[in-house]
Amino acid sequence: MARNVSVQTKIGFTIAAWAIALLLFSPILWVVLTAFKTEAEAIANTPTFLPQNFTLENFGAVQDRSDYFKHAFNSIVVSVGSTLLGLLIGIPAAWAMAFAPTKRTKDVLMWMLSTKMMPAVGVLIPIYLIFRDLRLLDTLQGLTIIMTLINLPIIIWMLYTYFKEIPIDILEAARMDGAELYNEIVHVLIPMALPGIASTLLLNVILAWNEAFWTITLTSGRAGTLTAFISSFSSPQGLFLAKLSAASLLAIAPILLMGWFSQKQLVRGLTFGAVK
Amino acid sequence: MGSISLRNVKKSFGDVQIIPDISLDIKEGEFVVFVGPSGCGKSTLLRLIAGLEDTSSGTILLDGEDMTKAPPARRGLAMVFQSYALYPHMTVRDNIAFPLKMAKASKEEIDRKVEYAARTLNLSSYLDRRPRALSGGQRQRVAIGRAIVREPKAFLFDEPLSNLDAALRVNMRLEITELHQQLKTTMIYVTHDQVEAMTMADRIVVLNAGNVEQFGSPLDLYKKPANRFVAGFIGSPKMNFVDGPEAAKHNAHSIGVRPEHFLLSRENIPGTWKGTVGVAEQLGSDTFLHVHVDGLGLMTIRTDGDQTFSHGDDVYLTPDATRIYRFDAAGLAI
Numbered sequence: 001m002a003r004n005v006s007v008q009t010k011i012g013f014t015i016a017a018w019a020i021a022l023l024l025f026s027p028i029l030w031v032v033l034t035a036f037k038t039e040a041e042a043i044a045n046t047p048t049f050l051p052q053n054f055t056l057e058n059f060g061a062v063q064d065r066s067d068y069f070k071h072a073f074n075s076i077v078v079s080v081g082s083t084l085l086g087l088l089i090g091i092p093a094a095w096a097m098a099f100a101p102t103k104r105t106k107d108v109l110m111w112m113l114s115t116k117m118m119p120a121v122g123v124l125i126p127i128y129l130i131f132r133d134l135r136l137l138d139t140l141q142g143l144t145i146i147m148t149l150i151n152l153p154i155i156i157w158m159l160y161t162y163f164k165e166i167p168i169d170i171l172e173a174a175r176m177d178g179a180e181l182y183n184e185i186v187h188v189l190i191p192m193a194l195p196g197i198a199s200t201l202l203l204n205v206i207l208a209w210n211e212a213f214w215t216i217t218l219t220s221g222r223a224g225t226l227t228a229f230i231s232s233f234s235s236p237q238g239l240f241l242a243k244l245s246a247a248s249l250l251a252i253a254p255i256l257l258m259g260w261f262s263q264k265q266l267v268r269g270l271t272f273g274a275v276k
Numbered sequence: 277m278g279s280i281s282l283r284n285v286k287k288s289f290g291d292v293q294i295i296p297d298i299s300l301d302i303k304e305g306e307f308v309v310f311v312g313p314s315g316c317g318k319s320t321l322l323r324l325i326a327g328l329e330d331t332s333s334g335t336i337l338l339d340g341e342d343m344t345k346a347p348p349a350r351r352g353l354a355m356v357f358q359s360y361a362l363y364p365h366m367t368v369r370d371n372i373a374f375p376l377k378m379a380k381a382s383k384e385e386i387d388r389k390v391e392y393a394a395r396t397l398n399l400s401s402y403l404d405r406r407p408r409a410l411s412g413g414q415r416q417r418v419a420i421g422r423a424i425v426r427e428p429k430a431f432l433f434d435e436p437l438s439n440l441d442a443a444l445r446v447n448m449r450l451e452i453t454e455l456h457q458q459l460k461t462t463m464i465y466v467t468h469d470q471v472e473a474m475t476m477a478d479r480i481v482v483l484n485a486g487n488v489e490q491f492g493s494p495l496d497l498y499k500k501p502a503n504r505f506v507a508g509f510i511g512s513p514k515m516n517f518v519d520g521p522e523a524a525k526h527n528a529h530s531i532g533v534r535p536e537h538f539l540l541s542r543e544n545i546p547g548t549w550k551g552t553v554g555v556a557e558q559l560g561s562d563t564f565l566h567v568h569v570d571g572l573g574l575m576t577i578r579t580d581g582d583q584t585f586s587h588g589d590d591v592y593l594t595p596d597a598t599r600i601y602r603f604d605a606a607g608l609a610i
Contacts, residue, residue, distance in 0.1 A: 172328050173361035175348040176432075177422065178378035187374075191365040 028252075034245035035059070042242040058246035062233070065243075068250050071229035075254075077140050078215075078225055079208035082147035083201055086155040089148070091197070094159035095185060099168055109160065112153040120150070120213050131218055138219045146218065147208045154207070155200055162196025163189070195265070202262050209255045226251035277339060278304045278429045278462035280325060285334035287320055287486075294320050295486040297334075302430075302464065307456050310466045311473040312483035312509070318466045319434055321483070325464065326432050327351050338429055349378070354423035355432040358439060360415040362407040368394075368418050369403040375426040393421040396455075413444045420455070430462035437472065449476060470510055474498070482506050504607035507532050513564055515601070516575040528602035528610055535564065535578040539594040540585075548592040551575065553585050567591055 034042050035058055037051040062068060097105050127146065128137075136142030166189065174188045190197065212227040219228055230251050233244040259266065280302040287295040294317045302308050310318040323329040325336060327348035336344045343351050354375070362371050372393055376386045394400045397417040407415055416436060423431055433452070437445045453476050456463050467473055473480050474494045482489040482497065482505070490502040494510075501507035507515050515532040523531045544550065551569035558581065565577040565585055577593065585591060602610040 167359060167361070169357050169359045169361035170363060172348070173355065173357060173419075173422075174363075174374070175328065176326060176353065176355040177375035177426070178349045179374075180347070180349050183378060188363060192363075194365075 031245045031248050034242055035249045037242050039240060039242045042245070058242045059250065062243055062247050062250065066229060066232055068229065068247075071224055071226050072250075072254065074140060074143075074223055075209055075225040075227075075251075078143045078147055078223075079205045081140075081144040082151065082208050083155075083204040085144065085148045086152050086204060087159075087197065087201065090152060090155035090159050090200075091185065091190070093156050094163050095189060097156070097160050098163035098166075099171060109157065112156060116150075116153055124217065127214075128217065136218075138221065138223045140223045143215060143219060143223050143225070146214050147211060150211070150214065151204050151207055155204055158200040158203070159193070159196065162193050162200075165196075166192050198265055202258070202266050206255055206259065279337075279339055280430060280462065280464070281335075281337040281340075282321075282325070283335040283337070285321075285324060285336065286332045287317075287324060287329065288332050293486065295324075298486070298488055300481065300488065300491065302462060305460050305462055307453075307463045307465065307476060307478045309473040309477035309480045310464065310483055311468065311470055311480055312489075314468055316483040317486035318468075318481075318483045320486075322355075322432050322434055322464060322466045326353055326355050352426075352429045353432055354426045354428035354430075355434065356416070356419045356423050356436045358435040360407070360412075360419045360439075362415055362418055362422075364407055367404050367406055368399060368410070368421075371407065371418055372399075372421045372425055375422060379426070389425045390421075393424045396424070397421050412440050413448060416440065416448060417451075420452070424455075424459070428461065430464060433463065433465040435466055435468070437467075437469075452476065471512060474510070480510075482509060484509075500609070501601065502609055504530065504532065504603045504609075507601055507603075507609070511535075513576040513578065518572050522572060523602075526600060526602055529605040530603045530607075532601040532603065533575075533595040534599065535576045537596040537599040538577050538579075539596065540565075540577065540579055540583070541592045541594070542590070544592055545594065548594045549575075551591055551593060553587055553589045553591055556586055565591070567593065569593065 033049065033051060036054050036056070037048070038053055038055055038057075041048060041052055097109065131137045131142055131146075134142075136145070170192070171184055171188060174184045179187065209225075210227065212231065215225050215227045216231050219225070224232075230244070230247050233240065233247045280300075282298055282300045285295060285298045286293075298321065310321060312318050320329060324331055327343070327346060327350075331344055334344070335342055338351060338353070363374065366374065369390055372390045373386050376389060381389075390403070391400075394403055397420060399414065399417055399421060402410060402414060402418075407418065410418065416439075419436070436452075437448050440448060449472060452463075452465075456476075465472075465476060477494055479491060479493055480497055481491045484505050489509075490497055490506045492500075497506055497510045501510060504517065508517070511534055513535045515534050517530055517532050519530045523529060541548070549569045549572060551567040551572075554566040554568050554574070557564040557566070561581050563579050563581055563583055563585075565579060565583075567575050567577055569575050575593070579585075604610055
């Protein structure tokens, strides 16, 4: 598309875009820089931009105090586990809503979404009591289940949107070709919806990785993930900014890297179907 | 193998009745075409036979066996869709092999049958391509290949040629007819194009508003239409209808004359219909004249390609007395 844009306008927009991007990135940048400062420098009255005394001691201290690798392992188990479990439930559910809808399908979709409208704290007490009675408090199983449940509406909605783009003719052709439901889903639907399924997977891993409310309330020592790990550095020892930054950096690094390497897939998945 | 019977089949979507009540017997090896205007229920009827829709009531028998409740995968039928419905993520080879894989055929059997189908349909050099790298005609051939390898009891075609251009459509029409002669398998073919119906079918089912108007051979339908609807639907250009006193002369509520059953002249012969040529459509072999006949309205006349009538000419029409179709007030043939 040819557009008549002057050089000045172009420069103006470019500067504005960079400025906004840097503004959004600045807290992360601050965390990164602070993680390499000493505690004294981190809370100095005249803040420094770059670390004056570059140090790695915060990372060592953080690992010594609350075992980063155990928390990272828990994060991986919960985020990947809950996403896979969510897909296992979500794919058949989205299939039914996209390809065998009833009069109530739209209502069910809205109802699922409505569960995301309530603040999580509204169901804190019943969930806590259920978890206590089922002995799921501070377990990876319990955390995986709650993470699956809170993300399931999003998983189903995303999959439903992708599945709607697939012509039903092709699924009907599979049925005519002798495919029972299982084969129709595994050999035809899933390969065709793979970009959508992949971005659903990525997005949900990220959401589960960053989830803090339930992780902090339902776990203590054993099943805590990296969000619990960060929070353990924040409240009681509020002044240890450098260590808090080091912990945060360690917690977000894996997911940041994953997002970086899969950004193409993420963007493609999130805009899937926008243009035929 | 391959007889299909429908017994009092009914289908409604909610309150909307699509098929009020249909009973049909399709013989083994027959090429039957379902034809009718859009919305007449012909595709729904095909989908009921395929099992892609559930009947509201009635029975569907395949080879005498009740298959009314069987899922499509168990009916042993193959279907070719208007949209081709190829699996975009599979190569041509895998597309054709898919039904065999679903039937758990051995690797050797799959290879042999895929090679055979590819040779029959001139697809051998495209086997490793994806569907998106094929032309419309090639895609349709792959869809047919996928249907052939199953060795189905019957083939179901749902307007398979609608997405092709005119020249290719004629070619594929011939190919499908040849395929039927070669395989001798029952075929049901849905189309809204009465030319496809006339040229391909052993027997035609003319559908209108979910009802069978007539079921017979193409020439039966042309020569002995059961009612005014069939008379108007079969034949191209359409039959001309005349009501009122002109029809009463033949003891009928209305009469019909096909465009090819007129005698044309420039001289006034007593008893003829006088008209003025509106549009003359010249096809080379034929010319279609659209004539405004005094008191009777617009009529279409088929004449040879060498005639010299043009816009505004006066013309006198004599319908062939032996080929006038007569209909009663309810539209039934007399």
